[in-house]
Amino acid sequence: MLNKYPLWKNLLIVVALVLACIYAAPNLYPPDPAIQVTPARSGAEMSEDVLARVRSALNGNQIEFFGEEVKGSTALFRLTATDKQLPAKDAVQRLLGDEYIVALNLAPTTPQWLLDLGAGPMTLGLDLSGGVHFLMEVDMDDYVKGKMANYREELRNRLREEDLKYRRVQQDGDKLRISFVDADVRSKGAAFVARSYPEFIQSSEDGEYADLVLAINENKIREFEDYAIKQNLTTLRNRVNELGVAEPLVQRQGRNRIVVELPGVQDTAEAKKILGKAANLEFRLEAEPGASRFATEEYGFRSEQFRTARLEKKVITTGDSVTNAQPSFDENGFPQVNIDLDSKGGAVMTQVTRKAVGRRMAVLFVERKPKTTYEMVDGKEESKTIQVVEKSIISLATIQSTLGSSFRITGLESAEASELALLLRAGALAAPMYFVEERTVGPSLGKENIEQGMNSVILGLALVLALMAIYYRLFGLVANVALLANIVILIALMSMIGATLTLPGIAGIVLTVGMAVDANVLIFARIREELGNGRSPQQAIHEGYNRAFLTIFDANLTTLIVAVILFAVGTGPVKGFAVTLSFGIITSMFTAIMLTRAIVNLIYGGRRIEKLSIGGKA
Incomplete structure (x- = not known):
């Protein structure tokens, strides 16, 4: 029988x-603007005293709030107005200082029964919901100094192997000074360096010793810069991925800067803790009794305020050699981090620990983080952010046997173990970085963008619905139902996969509306043509859908290929547009062909009819 779907379909x-x-419904529940307060130090608790101080700061600045929530070490305060988020953040941050991180957030209001079904709202992009924009700069001076320190140790060994006698190899900032016993040995040393290290620019100085001064040439510095930027880009992307931020933007800007944008949910507290830390590890032996103070340094323990230990200045290896790090628990239930080193780091660790069994080895946690200070300028209090390098011992344990490429770090709290493993697993920063700019895109601007974007969708949709109803009559109404269903299905799919909606994404939705209608126009025009050729209404419907299908499929397939290419090569907003367009093509094929056919079948199928309400002369 013509124009009848089976029951299963x-x-x-x-x-x-x-x-x-069901899965589009959470988008009907807009989140509440909120601020989130989190301790800057992992493992710290959220006390009632801190909560009282937050309330005092909000009340003192006449900022209305409600729905105070505490989960673990995090406190969330819901605000009554979006434009109060930034003032609330500033007021609370000023009161609590650097011991706590205050971040903007959007607190969900989705009913629990929808959350139990796995339904959640779409994540909004930076241009719609606001977010954080970081501009980070690589400290190349510090990086080059670190490279020169590596060269210094390497040259000491190589000069001994070549039997070139020298008094000392000193590092002077980004230069090395090799003091030879006399000018003849210096000449041989200069020839060796020129042969083995062409990246050095040499100069000679005569004084107490015959000195050879080495400086890195510009090409090598550029090579260092490119490597550091590429490695830091990879590391930052890995860290952002570990944080689960949707549609992030991490890209190079200029010679030595990186832009990081974290859109969508404005829970930036954890992001600041992870991205803001140029964290690394140093493995050092504890200094032996009687060791020279010039060869040792004293450090405090991260978890014990007044405990210190003296370590050797010489570093065995660093977190750069770590290939994998996973948090776990030992046989007694205490947290630990299982470390895997690369071949080079493992070889050095084996060589050093073989001779140090019975001595204690320290794991030194090195982090570079911003610190905010306030000062009076022209009678106004202004904030200033400086970079501070902090080193603290997280583990000091006796070496029981020779260590290799795999070992474990103990003596950590559970939160510290997870954070350390994340930082190491995501990769160490090749060069230290500091924040040049931190900009918050306010939710009020995002709200305005959402209103303008939705107005464009509503206006375009209303015009299309009116024209279809007027021009195609009953069939136009059927197409309108399918069009509305298409938007609901599209929103549901994007919500289910956690896609991020941006302004270009809204443009993709508008384009999808046009494409969905275009498919129905092709079908309805074909039905009119079949009626004009003398076919019965039932045959015209059947042939109209069947013969228009190939045309619609070809047109949508070519557009889908373009959308896939945009997604593959594009970044940021371009990807958002490509995702929306791709899903829109798939949903419009379903609604324009299957759904409208099902509705038409319910209206006209299985009975004798004389004419169709499809406009024109039909």
């Missing part, structure tokens, strides 16, 4: 529409 369409309504 109708049921399939109904199930798809019901699921789409």
